[in-house]
Amino acid sequence: MILFDQVSKRYQGGNEALSNLNFHLHPGEMAFLTGHSGAGKSTLLKLIALIERASTGNVIIGGKNLNKVGRHTLPYLRRNMGIIFQDYQLVYDRTVFDNVALPLIISGFSSREVKKRVHAALDKVGLLRFEKKYPITLSGGEQQRVSIARAVVNKPALLLADEATGNLDPDLSREIMNLFMAFNQVGVTVLIATHDIPLIKQLDKRIMQLSHGQLNPGKTGNTDQFMLDS
Amino acid sequence: MSRSRDNTVSSLQLRQLKPSFSSRFKEFFIRHLQVFFYSLGLLSRSPFATLMTASALGIALALPAGLYLILDHAGQLSGDMNSINQISLFMKKETSAKDINALQKKLHAYPEIAQVKHINRAAALQEFQDNSGFGDALKALKNNPLPDLLIVYPSLTHSDPQQINTLLIDLKKIKQVDLVQLDIQWLQRLYAIINIGQRGVLIIGSLLALAVLLIIGNTIRLAIENRRSEIVVMKLIGGTDSFIRRPFLYTGFWYGLLGSLIAVLLVNISLIIINDPLAHLSSLYDNNLFSLGLVGIKISSTLLLSGCLLGLFGARIAVGKHLKEIEPK
Numbered sequence: 001m002i003l004f005d006q007v008s009k010r011y012q013g014g015n016e017a018l019s020n021l022n023f024h025l026h027p028g029e030m031a032f033l034t035g036h037s038g039a040g041k042s043t044l045l046k047l048i049a050l051i052e053r054a055s056t057g058n059v060i061i062g063g064k065n066l067n068k069v070g071r072h073t074l075p076y077l078r079r080n081m082g083i084i085f086q087d088y089q090l091v092y093d094r095t096v097f098d099n100v101a102l103p104l105i106i107s108g109f110s111s112r113e114v115k116k117r118v119h120a121a122l123d124k125v126g127l128l129r130f131e132k133k134y135p136i137t138l139s140g141g142e143q144q145r146v147s148i149a150r151a152v153v154n155k156p157a158l159l160l161a162d163e164a165t166g167n168l169d170p171d172l173s174r175e176i177m178n179l180f181m182a183f184n185q186v187g188v189t190v191l192i193a194t195h196d197i198p199l200i201k202q203l204d205k206r207i208m209q210l211s212h213g214q215l216n217p218g219k220t221g222n223t224d225q226f227m228l229d230s
Numbered sequence: 231m232s233r234s235r236d237n238t239v240s241s242l243q244l245r246q247l248k249p250s251f252s253s254r255f256k257e258f259f260i261r262h263l264q265v266f267f268y269s270l271g272l273l274s275r276s277p278f279a280t281l282m283t284a285s286a287l288g289i290a291l292a293l294p295a296g297l298y299l300i301l302d303h304a305g306q307l308s309g310d311m312n313s314i315n316q317i318s319l320f321m322k323k324e325t326s327a328k329d330i331n332a333l334q335k336k337l338h339a340y341p342e343i344a345q346v347k348h349i350n351r352a353a354a355l356q357e358f359q360d361n362s363g364f365g366d367a368l369k370a371l372k373n374n375p376l377p378d379l380l381i382v383y384p385s386l387t388h389s390d391p392q393q394i395n396t397l398l399i400d401l402k403k404i405k406q407v408d409l410v411q412l413d414i415q416w417l418q419r420l421y422a423i424i425n426i427g428q429r430g431v432l433i434i435g436s437l438l439a440l441a442v443l444l445i446i447g448n449t450i451r452l453a454i455e456n457r458r459s460e461i462v463v464m465k466l467i468g469g470t471d472s473f474i475r476r477p478f479l480y481t482g483f484w485y486g487l488l489g490s491l492i493a494v495l496l497v498n499i500s501l502i503i504i505n506d507p508l509a510h511l512s513s514l515y516d517n518n519l520f521s522l523g524l525v526g527i528k529i530s531s532t533l534l535l536s537g538c539l540l541g542l543f544g545a546r547i548a549v550g551k552h553l554k555e556i557e558p559k
Binding site for chain 1: 249253254256257258260261459460462463464465466467468469470471473557558559
């Protein structure tokens with residue numbers, strides 16, 4: 001599903017955020033991306049979502065080489081991904097319902113279908129009763145869940161999350177992590193960048209640790225070797 | 231869904247939830263309608279700002295429209311030029327009434343001449359006293375200073391400039407005639423002035439159309455700036471450029487429509503203000519042709535259509551330029 005082939009990303013000024021990165025995330029797999037601030041987690045996710053482009057190397061998503069994706073096909077590629085942002089990226093002058101409905105409206109679903117799917121997604125994150133509210137009136141955790149509902153409403157094959165539990169209390173983090181696990185169980189490929197080592201150590205999922213723009217040589221599925229990260 | 235299904239290269243395409251073609255086709259129109267009215271709703275949220283912008287557009291559109299209207303009517307006047315072709319023959323003062331009568335009959339027999347009208351010098355003086363406001367001053371004169379006047383109307387078959395010229399030369403040869411004056415000359419001059427005026431309107435109209443584009447472009451640029459974060463979100467979740475562009479194009483359309491409605495209103499108000507004195511002026515010229523009335527359907531609809539098109543066009547330029555600059559970071 002996600003294949004990084006000798007990928008480097010240099011920013012202007014020579015700062016190398018990722019250097020010669022190689023990894024493969026299989027379809028239906030769930031993995032965590034950890035590392036210090038500035039280790040390149042966000043950059044890696046941005047390369048997948050085509051917010052940034054690789055300086056060298058190939059990023060291949062679902063068989064598509066992102067180097068060959070132009071400006072006009074890019075939106076269609078993004079529709080296949082659900083992206084959850086650290087700062088939620090909600091539209092604050094639209095209701096919770098309208099926010100979650102956006103990906104469906106963009107794809108051209110009928111109003112009836114939109115209503116049905118938005119309700120299902122909001123129900124899944126436990127916010128159905130807030131559908132007519134404006135996001136600004138919700139707490140951070142609730143806004144985060146709205147953005148999760150929006151990310152999954154059109155059933156994307158790939159779910160990306162950047163510090164999705166960063167500013168939530170442990171109970172809520174746990175709850176949201178369970179949600180991601182549930183999506184993964186129905187076959188969605190999930191990649192989550194997080195600081196929350198104690199939480200992910202409890203889950204038997206692959207952990208990829210980034211430091212200085214490179215992946216620490218580690219195995220997958222085992223959490224023990226990542227004690228080094230605090 | 232199982233993992234095994236994902237082994238194909240194009241697994242993303244296979245798995246993605248997609249609406250049917252017919253649904254997308256139908257939704258396309260429904261969404262257009264929704265965005266159409268949604269953008270109107272956005273404008274109505276800030277009615278004062280919207281009205282100010284629309285008024286600026288209205289004034290910019292009203293100016294060339296009003297000028298065009300006046301020139302159009304003046305042009306219609308000059309279009310009647312041939313029918314009011316007339317040649318004035320001022321008689322020498324010493325010519326007797328009998329001679330004038332004889333001359334009138336003689337001229338009437340000319341094939342080039344349709345009609346000859348005699349204006350008696352006494353009657354002319356009376357009319358001048360009545361209408362000019364110099365009545366008392368004229369009474370002080372011992373003699374009537376006005377000559378007898380024969381007005382010659384060329385026949386329609388002899389009304390092109392060349393033939394009129396030949397006739398003029400003939401008329402000048404008559405010995406009782408003091409002065410020959412072709413009354414078409416002032417119309418020809420008017421026509422020349424109108425010609426210049428029409429070019430002027432074209433220039434002013436083009437400049438103001440450009441102003442409309444700039445006003446709308448700038449307004450849309452501000453609207454884009456205000457909705458920057460929303461545009462970023464749209465791009466992040468896969469909104470195409472045309473989808474993101476749409477509400478701004480309709481906003482431009484609404485501005486154009488509102489602006490041109492205001493323009494129609496402004497022109498009509500100006501006409502109402504100007505019509506009375508104009509009718510008075512027209513009556514002084516013994517002429518009822520020059521009354522402007524209100525703006526006709528043709529000009530109104532031209533104004534509305536060009537307003538809407540300028541709005542759409544201005545918005546398209548602004549959106550095309552500024553949307554590219556907004557990318558998620």
